[in-house]
Amino acid sequence: MTRSTVSAGGAGSSVASGVMNSYNKPYLETNQLLDLLESRGISLSDRAEGASDLRRLGYYRLSAYWYPFRQRLPGHTEGKDIPGDNVIGGYALKDFVDLCDFDAVLRNIILAAIEPFETSTRALVADQVGRRGAFTYIDKAYWGTAADIAAKGNSGLTQYEFFCQKQSDQLLGSKETFATHFRKRYAGPLPIWAAVELWDFGMLSRFYEIMAPDDRHAIATRYGLTAASTFQGWLVSLNDLRNFCAHHSRLNRRHFPNLPRIPGNIPAFRDIRRVQDRDPHRLYSLLCVLAYVLLQLNRPNHWQAVVVQHFTIPPASSCFHLKDYGIPQNWLHSPLWSTGK
Incomplete structure (x- = not known):
């Protein structure tokens, strides 16, 4: 053609x-x-x-x-x-239909990786902050100066007020068995180890941002990172990706606004940094972050193998190109993906 x-x-x-x-x-x-x-x-x-x-x-x-x-x-x-x-x-129309169907399968593959990462991060936050007390997470003193920063949007509330209101609304509105049981038996807020189960990914990300520096660092270290700010950026980027996938949005040629920071001290990311310099806002760097965090969680390499298979057996569409996802030609040489071959 x-x-x-x-x-x-x-x-x-x-x-x-x-x-x-x-x-x-x-x-x-x-x-x-x-x-x-x-x-x-x-x-x-x-x-x-x-x-x-x-x-x-x-x-x-x-x-x-x-x-x-x-x-x-x-x-x-x-x-x-x-x-x-x-x-x-x-x-032909079939070319574009094949691309659309390829994206549909890819979204489900991505969500399958985000689920264990989100679940693990919730558990780590609950454990780390829970050591300080069941209700430290809604103690204004724990929030420090972040408590009085205005919340995003036009609510007129501070970040702390908005968070507490949303937390209360979630407890009152939840139909989860544990939440119903808690409302019948106890007054007041949920302890953090229960509260995190009602948080969406965005709320988890926002809470991590205000956590005490040593708590943030402890969780970042669990994922092999030395900078909590890097992990915070990953939470924001992966939350965006999760929302795109959950709402069935196009991934092909998509510009992802929040770019994950790729640390230079991790050997597995060395090649990805060069790719990001060339085409920074495509999907590939996000896929690499997901592959990395799954390895840190000691998950089997099955997910990486599924990603490799999906992209190495592409649709017949003549308008399919790896570069439209930001994927370089030599990507399978990366240690993040060579384990999935």
């Missing part, structure tokens, strides 16, 4: 001029959408299969996969001008 630089929509577009238009595109039936795709350069090898794919995945979800291949005219500014409607390169 021929390849061209993808693009159109240049300086005269409404986005470029700053003029906002009202949305006025009509609803189209499935067959009309198939006609539209063909008119825009996307071929259909089997119209019935194409209709089934649109009903299964949705036109709009799939459109994110062909967006990079839409025509871009000379003078186009990426992120500012809107590309043209036509897709160039001779692609």
Whole structure:
């Protein structure tokens, strides 16, 4: 198949001029959408299969996969001008469906790694802070100066007030057996070893950020890190990744805003630092962090093997490229992945 630089929509577009238009595109039936795709350069090898794919995945979800291949005219500014409607390169709808399905399996693979990491980190936080007392986690003195920092958003609450309110709401609203039992038998908040079981990943990450420095360091050390700030960044990055996966978002060519810091003193990460310098915001560095933390938890290498298999037996799609996930050509030489071959 021929390849061209993808693009159109240049300086005269409404986005470029700053003029906002009202949305006025009509609803189209499935067959009309198939006609539209063909008119825009996307071929259909089997119209019935194409209709089934649109009903299964949705036109709009799939459109994110062909967006990079839409025509871009000379003078186009990426992120500012809107590309043209036509897709160039001779692609079929099946190419983009295969990419979408590949991502769906990949999301489940990633979630399978995040679960033991999140569970382990909850347990470590509960153990570390619980040593100080069952309710130290909601003692304002433990929070120090972080207690009075304004919470994100427009709640008008401090971080401490917002956390305590959310913790109370979680206890009152939870239908977990242990929470129901606690409400019937005790007054007041949950001890931390029970409270962490109601926290989502984001709440866990925010609490780690305010923990006492020696507590933060103790947990970071468990994952082989010398800097608690590095582990804090990993929590933020992996929480973002977890949310993208849980909400069935595209991973192919995705820009991940919160880049995990890759420590230079860990031999397994040496090659990843060079990759991150070239294409920092793709998925690969996050996959490497997950592979590393699973090794620190003494988990079997099964997960790494599944990742390796998924990417070394790629979809038949002609628009699939490892670089769209930030994966370098020699990635299997890394000690993080050579164990998974």
